[in-house]
Amino acid sequence: MVAPSAQKHWPKKAPTQNSMLNSIPDEAGGVGPSFKPRRRSTVRQHELPDGLLIFNPQSLKAFALNASASAVWDLCDGNHTIADIALELSQCAGRTPEELLPDVATAVQKLLELGLVEQDALH
Amino acid sequence: MVSGRPEQSNESLSPEGKGISRRALLQKTGWAVPVIVALTIPQDAYASVSPCRNTLSQGYWKNHPNSWPVDGLTIGGVPYDIDQLIEILKTPPKGDATYILAHQLIAAKLNVAIGCPPPIVNGTNLIEKADELLREYPLGSRPSKNVKTAMTTLAEKLDDYNNGKPYN
Numbered sequence: 001m002v003a004p005s006a007q008k009h010w011p012k013k014a015p016t017q018n019s020m021l022n023s024i025p026d027e028a029g030g031v032g033p034s035f036k037p038r039r040r041s042t043v044r045q046h047e048l049p050d051g052l053l054i055f056n057p058q059s060l061k062a063f064a065l066n067a068s069a070s071a072v073w074d075l076c077d078g079n080h081t082i083a084d085i086a087l088e089l090s091q092c093a094g095r096t097p098e099e100l101l102p103d104v105a106t107a108v109q110k111l112l113e114l115g116l117v118e119q120d121a122l123h
Numbered sequence: 124m125v126s127g128r129p130e131q132s133n134e135s136l137s138p139e140g141k142g143i144s145r146r147a148l149l150q151k152t153g154w155a156v157p158v159i160v161a162l163t164i165p166q167d168a169y170a171s172v173s174p175c176r177n178t179l180s181q182g183y184w185k186n187h188p189n190s191w192p193v194d195g196l197t198i199g200g201v202p203y204d205i206d207q208l209i210e211i212l213k214t215p216p217k218g219d220a221t222y223i224l225a226h227q228l229i230a231a232k233l234n235v236a237i238g239c240p241p242p243i244v245n246g247t248n249l250i251e252k253a254d255e256l257l258r259e260y261p262l263g264s265r266p267s268k269n270v271k272t273a274m275t276t277l278a279e280k281l282d283d284y285n286n287g288k289p290y291n
Contacts, residue, residue: 069157093154107157
């Protein structure tokens with residue numbers, strides 16, 4: 001799943017340097033490569049064989065994440081930008097960071113909308 | 124940590140170790156489009172995903188602001204920070220049912236925020252019902268008899284929930 005608006009701005013091929021990923025402009029009103037997501041401290045997580053179960057006690061809602069979404073979730077620690085996450089996951093996912101970037105951004109955007117992550121306070 | 128704060132599991136808040144194994148799994152399976160699916164959880168299943176041991180009374184929350192698991196709450200559609208919420212909790216109702224209900228609603232929301240199962244009766248979440256009433260009759264509006272009765276009845280149920288008593 002690739003956000004069409006993200007495709008418009010992010011290169012399909014290319015730079016392998018994380019600094020170059022970070023230089024791509026952020027989406028207006030959405031999350032861009034330099035966005036630093038942080039898991040909300042009140043959210044609970046439980047291991048599933050092929051992913052995670054996330055429970056938000058404030059909204060009383062639960063969500064199942066597949067392996068890729070779980071890997072993104074793990075790196076939403078307030079230290080990694082979306083570009084960092086794409087870069088780190090590219091090392092074990094057999095894809096380039098540029099290929100992963102739209103998927104990672106879409107996943108983080110969804111987590112943000114669901115109130116499961118927030119923007120790092122210092123960002 | 125303030126004495127008396129409810130016990131919470133830290134295991135689920137430190138996913139880094141598991142994250143490494145999950146990334147190893149990703150290496151095996153390869154990348155797929157990230158999927159996040161909303162689930163419907165039966166009320167009795169909340170216990171299995173909840174670190175809650177006991178609900179806590181509005182008196183506890185009023186006197187232990189450092190134990191609050193959130194920076195603020197929305198009550199009746201109005202967002203408040205902790206200081207404002209403590210002020211509300213410290214305000215004597217003096218017969219105003221909106222305050223009687225708000226006191227219990229604040230405590231109930233905090234109990235849910237620490238992972239306790241929400242108070243649901245016949246499919247109705249009492250917290251949502253209280254919010255609806257306070258949206259219609261805002262804090263300090265001193266509603267008249269019928270609404271006052273509805274609010275105090277609901278507040279009693281939330282009080283029972285907050286004190287760990289049956290609230291059906």
